[in-house]
Amino acid sequence: MHIHRLEKIWLTFGIAMLFVFLIVLGISAFAMGMDTPNSHEHHSFDPTKVSETPPFDNPGLIQTGDKSYEAVIIGYGFGYTPDEIEVPAGSTIVFKVTSSDVVHGFEIPGTNVNLMMIPGEVNQTSHTFNKPGEYLILCNEYCGVGHQMMASRLIVR
Amino acid sequence: MAKLGPYQEKMPQGETKKKETSAEQEHSLRGTFASVMILGFIIGVSWLGIFILFMMRN
Numbered sequence: 165m166h167i168h169r170l171e172k173i174w175l176t177f178g179i180a181m182l183f184v185f186l187i188v189l190g191i192s193a194f195a196m197g198m199d200t201p202n203s204h205e206h207h208s209f210d211p212t213k214v215s216e217t218p219p220f221d222n223p224g225l226i227q228t229g230d231k232s233y234e235a236v237i238i239g240y241g242f243g244y245t246p247d248e249i250e251v252p253a254g255s256t257i258v259f260k261v262t263s264s265d266v267v268h269g270f271e272i273p274g275t276n277v278n279l280m281m282i283p284g285e286v287n288q289t290s291h292t293f294n295k296p297g298e299y300l301i302l303c304n305e306y307c308g309v310g311h312q313m314m315a316s317r318l319i320v321r
Numbered sequence: 322m323a324k325l326g327p328y329q330e331k332m333p334q335g336e337t338k339k340k341e342t343s344a345e346q347e348h349s350l351r352g353t354f355a356s357v358m359i360l361g362f363i364i365g366v367s368w369l370g371i372f373i374l375f376m377m378r379n
Contacts, residue, residue, distance in 0.1 A: 168348075168350050170350045170351065170353070170354040171350060171354075173354070174354060174357045174358065174361070177357075177358070177361055178357075178361065181361065181364070181365065185368070188372070274378065275378050276375060276378045276379055291379075
């Protein structure tokens with residue numbers, strides 16, 4: 165089969181690009197541990213029993229080590245439980261989130277924390293907050309008439 | 322001999338083949354090449370930009 169010289173160049177370029185993307189994806193998934201938000205929990209729970217299901221029976225901030233925390237957060241229409249979190253600078257927080265009613269969003273602008281809060285599912289991600297300041301937590305999934313008011317704060321001292 | 326259509330010209334076999342080959346070689350793919358490369362550049366740059374942003378925020 166005859167392939168034009170220029171055609172060979174762009175095919176090589178395209179295939180090389182595909183391999184670069186796949187290699188980066190592979191490294192970030194297997195070496196850097198970047199996985200999907202719900203891959204940490206291999207079970208779903210009854211969304212009508214959020215307040216009885218651990219860890220959501222006791223939502224809040226739990227210190228798990230030196231400068232490491234676990235934040236168990238429930239989204240509801242239209243807010244978050246707990247409604248404010250405070251940690252010292254340099255802390256790593258593991259966020260475990262779910263919803264008690266409809267699908268909500270859990271986003272901290274300026275960071276990679278961006279989760280869906282899904283009834284009956286536990287989504288998880290972690291982030292290290294090195295810069296002190298006030299971080300906004302907001303809902304980015306339209307959840308009802310009060311959606312625009314659904315926000316909370318994370319204070320890093 | 323088969324009947325020729327209105328747009329077919331009667332010509333010897335060898336001549337037809339020669340004409341087809343030269344027509345294929347005449348195709349210039351430089352414009353296509355340029356557009357493919359421009360598109361590839363745009364995809365590559367946007368991907369890299371987003372990836373750098375992601376790594377910086379991590």
